[in-house]
Amino acid sequence: MEKQTRRRGRPPKEGGGFSETRELLLQAGVEVLTEKGFSSAGIDEILRRVGVPKGSFYHFFGSKEAFGTELLTRYAAYFARKLDRFLLDTTMQPLQRLQAFIDGARNGMARYEYKRGCLVGNMGQEMGALPESFRGELREVFQDWQDRVAHCLGEAKELGEIPENSDCHQLAAVFWIGWEGAVLRTKLEGAPDALDLFTDFFFAALRR
């Protein structure tokens, strides 16, 4: 697909410290890992996809584990930005914002025929086979995403969209618990029914 006419030797210093190859590896990495998880994904497959030799991989990343860590960090940050883009959009009502984020994510899954899931969910389920170092980061990512949703639910409460006595942090936790379950089922079914079922249930329960 890509050119394999990669030039050898030190590259010219175009722009800031930014490597084309490194970027391609990370991009292919997230594709493969969201589909198959960390353990099942092979470095070689990623390399073949972008036509890069092994030497380059281990030039840029110290190990598969380090590669995974960076992938996870970027993925988490990418979704944090995406969450903010929706959840802080004051042109909509708070619950509308959350629904808009969900719709976006749903479309994202559809775009890849429901083959790709959530990197964080995948790695979470894999913890039994993963370096223990991932556990802390995975938990932090969920906590971060959860806080952003909780904040949005807080605004919903202020505006009377949800009951006064709602515990926004608990609700946000439940959202992500169910969301990951729904992504799992969606991947299995190859259709977004689980996503819709869960979100409808969640919103109905939210509004009491």
Next chain:
Amino acid sequence: MEKQTRRRGRPPKEGGGFSETRELLLQAGVEVLTEKGFSSAGIDEILRRVGVPKGSFYHFFGSKEAFGTELLTRYAAYFARKLDRFLLDTTMQPLQRLQAFIDGARNGMARYEYKRGCLVGNMGQEMGALPESFRGELREVFQDWQDRVAHCLGEAKELGEIPENSDCHQLAAVFWIGWEGAVLRTKLEGAPDALDLFTDFFFAALRR
């Protein structure tokens, strides 16, 4: 741990068609697979656990895939029986029965320090790396478990425990979607908070 003084050659015909070794392999298999999933689990690890050589494994099972299929079938049946034991126990109210099943499953996870998850959930998330043959069976298992819960919710409706207009099948679907998400998080956290959070939310929403 186990004796490795396995006798070679054809074994004496004790009891009915039932092999000790085969049973040990299946038992160890479910342990390893609920922890690490199918792809990450190695035959060798399972063999070492029970002190059985590779030849025996491939005597009893045609392939790793066939082994996985049998494991899945047994696991599904085991939980179907467990569900029935609780959900058909007419000495309790329907929703109480479901709660009792949940408590039992929660204790089951605690018994192994929340390291072992659900075989069906694990394999579902792994589909991207699994033989396509598993997909159908996994979906059927969820459907089966879902039907049993739906039936119980139907009785809850008849007895007025949940609103008249509840869609029991949808609710049962949501239950399993969220349940698998909660198991995932519980494994990650090493604590049952997610399990409790989700089930509390689910029951509260059920009762409207």
Next chain:
DNA sequence: TAATTATATAGACCGACCGTCTACTAAATG
């Protein structure tokens, strides 16, 4: 501008492990 250093590609190689397969052993069968 010649020598040196920094950056990156290329891929052979090694040890570990996976799943398959053949050889072997011993009881059952007739």
Next chain:
DNA sequence: CATTTAGTAGACGGTCGGTCTATATAATTA
């Protein structure tokens, strides 16, 4: 006692993650 059946033992080839050396070219510096 010859053959079949049931199960054990482990060698084998392939793949994977990770390392290592060789090579190429830009940047830097003397």
